Amino acid sequence: MSDEKAVSIPQQSGGTRAKDAGADGEILLKVTGLQKHFPIRKGLLQRQTGAVRAVDGIDFEVRKGETLGVVGESGCGKSTMGRLITRLLEPTAGTVEFEGRDITHLSTGALRPMRRDVQMIFQDPYSSLNPRHTIGTIVSAPFRLQGVTPEGGVKKEVQRLLSVVGLNPEHYNRYPHEFSGGQRQRIGIARALALNPKLVVADEPVSALDVSIQAQVVNLLDDLQEELGLTYVIIAHDLSVVRHVSDRIAVMYLGKIVELADRNSLYKAPMHPYTKALLSAVPIPDPKRRKAKSERILLKGDVPSPISPPSGCRFHTRCWKATQICRTTEPPLLELRPGQRVACHHPENFEDQAPQDTELLTEAKEAAAVLGRVPERPAEKTKKTKKVSDESGKSSGESGESPDGPGKSPDGPVKASEASEKSSDPSSDK
Numbered sequence: 534m535s536d537e538k539a540v541s542i543p544q545q546s547g548g549t550r551a552k553d554a555g556a557d558g559e560i561l562l563k564v565t566g567l568q569k570h571f572p573i574r575k576g577l578l579q580r581q582t583g584a585v586r587a588v589d590g591i592d593f594e595v596r597k598g599e600t601l602g603v604v605g606e607s608g609c610g611k612s613t614m615g616r617l618i619t620r621l622l623e624p625t626a627g628t629v630e631f632e633g634r635d636i637t638h639l640s641t642g643a644l645r646p647m648r649r650d651v652q653m654i655f656q657d658p659y660s661s662l663n664p665r666h667t668i669g670t671i672v673s674a675p676f677r678l679q680g681v682t683p684e685g686g687v688k689k690e691v692q693r694l695l696s697v698v699g700l701n702p703e704h705y706n707r708y709p710h711e712f713s714g715g716q717r718q719r720i721g722i723a724r725a726l727a728l729n730p731k732l733v734v735a736d737e738p739v740s741a742l743d744v745s746i747q748a749q750v751v752n753l754l755d756d757l758q759e760e761l762g763l764t765y766v767i768i769a770h771d772l773s774v775v776r777h778v779s780d781r782i783a784v785m786y787l788g789k790i791v792e793l794a795d796r797n798s799l800y801k802a803p804m805h806p807y808t809k810a811l812l813s814a815v816p817i818p819d820p821k822r823r824k825a826k827s828e829r830i831l832l833k834g835d836v837p838s839p840i841s842p843p844s845g846c847r848f849h850t851r852c853w854k855a856t857q858i859c860r861t862t863e864p865p866l867l868e869l870r871p872g873q874r875v876a877c878h879h880p881e882n883f884e885d886q887a888p889q890d891t892e893l894l895t896e897a898k899e900a901a902a903v904l905g906r907v908p909e910r911p912a913e914k915t916k917k918t919k920k921v922s923d924e925s926g927k928s929s930g931e932s933g934e935s936p937d938g939p940g941k942s943p944d945g946p947v948k949a950s951e952a953s954e955k956s957s958d959p960s961s962d963k
């Protein structure tokens with residue numbers, strides 16, 4: 534891959550990064566109560582028998598110049614959310630506002646001007662580029678679709694875009710198969726930039742690439758944002774990809790946003806147990822803190838089906854802190870700290886929202902395991918547990934708060950054995 538540096542990139546108007554502009558930038562995109570239910574039809578009459586609740590009522594906003602990272606396990610609705618906000622899919626309910634204008638139900642014709650402003654980069658650079666078209670044809674497609682002729686002609690503009698993304702402009706007439714995965718993703722990025730968009734939604738832009746190439750593409754996106762004043766929504770299934778490029782991060786679980794916070798708050802003191810579990814899977818580069826990795830949390834069980842999601846809090850079937858209220862009452866997404874919204878009755882690193890509910894559900898006792906801990910002799914146990922606790926305190930809760938919610942331990946999740954000890958009376962199981 535050529536590492537040629539970008540040249541003569543035009544500055545977009547109003548392009549200030551949220552990283553520089555602070556967290557209160559102007560709102561570019563606002564999503565309220567957004568839902569997408571895919572109907573399930575059966576029989577000769579194709580009657581609707583149910584629905585896949587892929588996105589089930591989410592609210593968030595994206596500010597001008599910022600990067601919002603969206604993370605969650607496979608099937609939690611990230612791509613569907615991306616397609617809804619770019620209006621490639623029609624929402625079942627809720628609203629999408631772009632630059633203060635409601636675009637939720639605009640017709641194809643009315644959407645056309647907005648399509649220039651919002652572009653998508655797709656996950657798989659192998660299937661998203663037509664193998665029979667040259668790179669020139671692929672990157673110039675947006676001009677043809679929008680009926681736009683760039684200044685200086687299409688060829689010159691495409692060559693400029695290729696050099697902006699670090700490719701050789703002379704390769705204009707080559708075909709996708711002549712490029713590596715990372716180079717193909719650069720072609721996808723060039724195509725997305727052709728019309729000078731305001732918002733770019735990148736759906737797992739590096740997950741199909743080798744790890745060694747991933748950083749180059751992520752850095753390219755970061756550089757382009759700085760130089761072009763772009764706003765990004767970057768979708769990924771783990772936190773390591775979005776860690777360095779996001780200003781804020783939304784964590785999704787089964788069609789819902791369970792936590793939305795600025796990057797530093799989320800990494801220092803995650804409040805949702807699911808965020809904590811995702812974070813524990815992120816490699817720790819600092820050797821001094823690497824020992825905390827022995828606290829890796831393994832969530833047991835599969836992600837439930839979005840066709841009939843669990844009642845109450847959707848995470849209760851896999852949460853080590855779940856109590857009766859978690860099964861019956863859906864926790865609202867509340868701003869518990871400035872800029873940190875979380876949907877949980879018993880949040881981490883914060884005061885318990887349902888302190889009266891103390892008995893763990895049966896599922897909670899088996900929900901998570903702590904991996905990689907070195908077997909200890911009983912006499913050493915107290916001391917060692919304290920040490921890991923101190924380290925995990927550094928990585929996930931610098932506030933020093935350790936409220937005593939149900940199933941809580943300052944170390945993190947309760948191991949199945951500990952949970953059983955805490956509530957050994959079977960009659961107390963809900």
Ligand SMILES: Nc1ncnc2c1ncn2[C@@H]1O[C@H](COP(=O)(O)OP(=O)(O)OP(=O)(O)O)[C@@H](O)[C@H]1O
Pocket residue numbers: 571585586587605606607608609610611612613614770839
């Ligand atoms: N067109 C569709 N028709 C029916 N169900 C769909 C459709 N598209 C997505 N789904 C379902 O909606 C749910 C969410 O899918 P989505 O692709 O948005 O998840 P995702 O978080 O992007 O997952 P991944 O990380 O695997 O890409 C899944 O259960 C999926 O099977």
Ligand code: SF4
Pocket residue numbers: 805806807846847848849850852853854855856859864876877878879880
């Ligand atoms: S403690 Fe309850 S509300 Fe919070 S994530 Fe676990 S199950 Fe959901």
Ligand SMILES: [Mg+2]
Pocket residue numbers: 611612613736
């Ligand atoms: Mg996806």
